[in-house]
Amino acid sequence: MPGDDPIRVPDDFEHEFPGASRSAAEVAANLVRTSNAFVAVIDRGPRERAGLSASAFQTLAILEGAGEPIAPHVIAERLLVSSASMTSLLDTLERRGLVERRPHPNDRRKILVNLTEEARDTVDQMLPVIHAVITAAVNDLSEAERGRLIKSLTTVWTRLDEMQGGSIPSPKPRRKHRPKTGRDS
Amino acid sequence: MPGDDPIRVPDDFEHEFPGASRSAAEVAANLVRTSNAFVAVIDRGPRERAGLSASAFQTLAILEGAGEPIAPHVIAERLLVSSASMTSLLDTLERRGLVERRPHPNDRRKILVNLTEEARDTVDQMLPVIHAVITAAVNDLSEAERGRLIKSLTTVWTRLDEMQGGSIPSPKPRRKHRPKTGRDS
């Protein structure tokens, strides 16, 4: 099966991008590919079957994970969207009967977002499918390999998390034969 | 630093989801988190600085990778969007001066999409930044660890790729204390 090989990066990569690491590029490419495959399988299976957008799905997951009704601005923070976008998302979810808005008992500026019975049923049907997919996908790795994999991933994530805040490293310029343009050929 | 730990899954996970593997869930969670961090750093850095949507960015990447002008339906296939969506994307990119449509020399139904000088300059500025980020992120892993990581990722990806086509495993139902609803409390 030729499709079962890792993604490779060309020989001249480190010449084209001085200072960059070829093996690092291969790690990143294979990492993102595998993550995308996870998301694709889960999307096409449970999520799209339920007719939910990615944001709607995450909103339900946040509410389910919280274990109790929470206010829109809390969901918006976790979802990294504006409060106006949150209003729109909740409108959609409420229209579909998956959430309900209720007044906050103490603070009359706030509301609390509840999952409906239907939404909890949906989540209860989706999660076992998702975990069955994950369990099957990782099945060929030994426990020791899983441990090493998690450790390596955490090492990389830690560095990325540091970069999130601000300074990303400044690179040396690219060195290359420009691609054909159709104009200068 | 408490934030530098791997994502863990609760003790009762395998009781809650019979048949599912806790270590597999931890692998998946940490994998997706790390991939998302990669994408986030690249998005907030190079991509958003260039004012490009994810699809616009990918369109430029496809054109750059092709190394020569290609037809819209080819881009649409690789991007997994409809031809009408492709037209709209190209409208946006052309309005910004990043691509040009030219008639196909042989087949008058077709057009060819060219990158402009400005687009090639943009890509040439973005790629070194992206590879510098990747190189720095993976810096703490030895070459041996990179090799093992890529191998494990490929193993998982292969299984996921098999699942893409069709049959996802059927799970046993969830077993749980339902979360509070605000109604029945």
Next chain:
DNA sequence: TATTGTTATACTCTATAACTATA
């Protein structure tokens, strides 16, 4: 004054269906 949520407005991405031109 600050916080919470909504409304108004606008733009992008996405899709389906109908259409034109060409092969």
Next chain:
DNA sequence: TATAGTTATAGAGTATAACAATA
């Protein structure tokens, strides 16, 4: 008939700015 691309239309997600109600 089949293929390539566009137009028309519609819906969702996103954002910013302005606003009302409440703290």
